Amino acid sequence: MTISTNLTIFGGTGDLTFRKLLPALYTMDITGKLPEDSRITIIGRRDYDSSHYRQIARDWVEKFTRLSFEEKAFDRFSEKIDYYRMDFSRLEAYHGLNRYYRENDIHSHIFYFAVAPRFFSIITEGLKLVHGSSSGKVILEKPFGENLAAAAALNKELEAFFGPEQIYRIDHYLGKEMVRNIQAIRFSNPIFTDVWNSRYIESVQISALEDMGVETRGGYYDASGALKDMVQNHLFQILSIMAMEQPEEFSPKGLHDAQLDVFRCLQPADASSIESTLVLGQYEGYRGEPLVKPDSQTETYGALRLFIDNQRWKGTPFYIRTGKKTGKREIELAVIFRRPYQEVEPNILIIKIQPTEGVYLQFNIKRPGDSEDIIPAKMDFCQNCSLIHQLNTPEAYERLITACMAGERSWFSQWDQIEFSWNYISHLKELHAAKRLPVYPYRPGTRGPVEADRMLEQYGHSWL
Numbered sequence: 001m002t003i004s005t006n007l008t009i010f011g012g013t014g015d016l017t018f019r020k021l022l023p024a025l026y027t028m029d030i031t032g033k034l035p036e037d038s039r040i041t042i043i044g045r046r047d048y049d050s051s052h053y054r055q056i057a058r059d060w061v062e063k064f065t066r067l068s069f070e071e072k073a074f075d076r077f078s079e080k081i082d083y084y085r086m087d088f089s090r091l092e093a094y095h096g097l098n099r100y101y102r103e104n105d106i107h108s109h110i111f112y113f114a115v116a117p118r119f120f121s122i123i124t125e126g127l128k129l130v131h132g133s134s135s136g137k138v139i140l141e142k143p144f145g146e147n148l149a150a151a152a153a154l155n156k157e158l159e160a161f162f163g164p165e166q167i168y169r170i171d172h173y174l175g176k177e178m179v180r181n182i183q184a185i186r187f188s189n190p191i192f193t194d195v196w197n198s199r200y201i202e203s204v205q206i207s208a209l210e211d212m213g214v215e216t217r218g219g220y221y222d223a224s225g226a227l228k229d230m231v232q233n234h235l236f237q238i239l240s241i242m243a244m245e246q247p248e249e250f251s252p253k254g255l256h257d258a259q260l261d262v263f264r265c266l267q268p269a270d271a272s273s274i275e276s277t278l279v280l281g282q283y284e285g286y287r288g289e290p291l292v293k294p295d296s297q298t299e300t301y302g303a304l305r306l307f308i309d310n311q312r313w314k315g316t317p318f319y320i321r322t323g324k325k326t327g328k329r330e331i332e333l334a335v336i337f338r339r340p341y342q343e344v345e346p347n348i349l350i351i352k353i354q355p356t357e358g359v360y361l362q363f364n365i366k367r368p369g370d371s372e373d374i375i376p377a378k379m380d381f382c383q384n385c386s387l388i389h390q391l392n393t394p395e396a397y398e399r400l401i402t403a404c405m406a407g408e409r410s411w412f413s414q415w416d417q418i419e420f421s422w423n424y425i426s427h428l429k430e431l432h433a434a435k436r437l438p439v440y441p442y443r444p445g446t447r448g449p450v451e452a453d454r455m456l457e458q459y460g461h462s463w464l
Contacts, residue, residue, distance in 0.1 A: 007041070030070070198315045226300055235320050255410050259417060399411075
């Protein structure tokens with residue numbers, strides 16, 4: 001029997017596969033989103049056979065599935081999984097992979113590169129020896145290269161072999177429920193649609209805070225830092241979705257063009273403005289983490305003050321912050337509206353992305369009783385507090401793998417967006433280094449360096 005869909009995962013014994021991909025695929029299978037005759041080929045160097053690998057996978061799926069784990073359901077799912085041992089960094093090994101596909105009548109391919117970007121090129125070269133692989137799809141995990149030049153060269157090689165329409169650059173933030181909800185909240189509610197501009201919005205804040213440190217990722221993180229790890233991909237995507245013009249149609253091209261227009265309108269920083277644009281920090285103890293250089297200047301915290309230079313947003317600052325070991329785990333988008341007069345609190349809309357999913361709205365009412373004082377009232381909707389919503393809401397990787405199988409590209413990053421955001425962040429870091437600005441220390445458990453607070457305070461704002 002010819003296999004309709006075969007998903008080959010390079011890096012099948014890594015954390016991403018065990019913690020995210022296999023639990024997502026298991027859930028897709030039990031909810032009917034994984035084609036009945038599909039197969040999952042796991043590529044790894046370890047000395048496993050399929051039976052041994054399935055047993056290891058079972059424990060990870062049981063631990064990380066978002067739905068209840070059922071032994072019989074896993075047994076049915078695991079029959080789709082085959083383990084193929086190979087060293088994917090050796091070109092000659094791909095002749096054997098080609099024979100494996102032929103012997104198992106596998107001709108339709110999705111290749112998932114769940115490996116470090118330094119392996120993307122060698123895997124692509126190897127797949128040139130596999131019959132029919134050039135007509136397959138490829139899913140790439142970020143980062144998409146070690147640096148912009150390497151990423152551009154890699155992108156050119158990938159597009160030459162697979163074709164640009166067959167490449168799916170996954171940013172799992174784009175699969176998160178409340179990131180996708182930003183559009184619905186904005187465009188489906190006239191109370192927001194008509195005031196979504198600088199006339200009514202005083203500032204916008206995007207926060208992505210973590211309570212954990214780098215843990216086992218010290219080697220990768222020390223070569224990237226907070227800006228590359230979080231801002232130039234995940235948080236810039238949230239920024240562009242929040243700030244874009246309404247597309248004429250919500251097609252992949254319509255969404256892509258609207259987001260790209262936001263990036264093109266980002267006001268560039270210069271040497272005179274970099275101190276009011278960027279603050280970097282590093283948590284105390286970072287240099288003692290495994291695989292981190294003892295004299296490292298890599299930032300574990302970044303705060304940015306940006307402007308979008310177009311008619312809708314001119315004059316409204318966008319604040320972005322992200323950091324590790326900040327004592328709190330949260331990702332949220334906050335819209336602070338202008339006060340009708342100084343004595344009252346502003347209206348505030350917060351879209352909570354993680355770990356709480358929901359919407360918070362602060363507005364003003366008269367204090368009950370004979371007083372004419374105006375006081376803030378609060379409405380707080382928690383979407384994932386409801387069990388039925390938890391059960392019905394796909395996890396990000398479920399949603400994005402399903403979209404790839406269906407050929408739906410709307411919620412995947414495109415190369416020109418990646419290139420622009422990479423250039424923008426690289427320029428900021430170069431200005432920061434040229435000015436010899438410090439990377440400020442901050443204590444673990446705090447919200448980052450106090451200098452980030454001062455950057456806002458000098459313009460009359462504060463972090464929520």
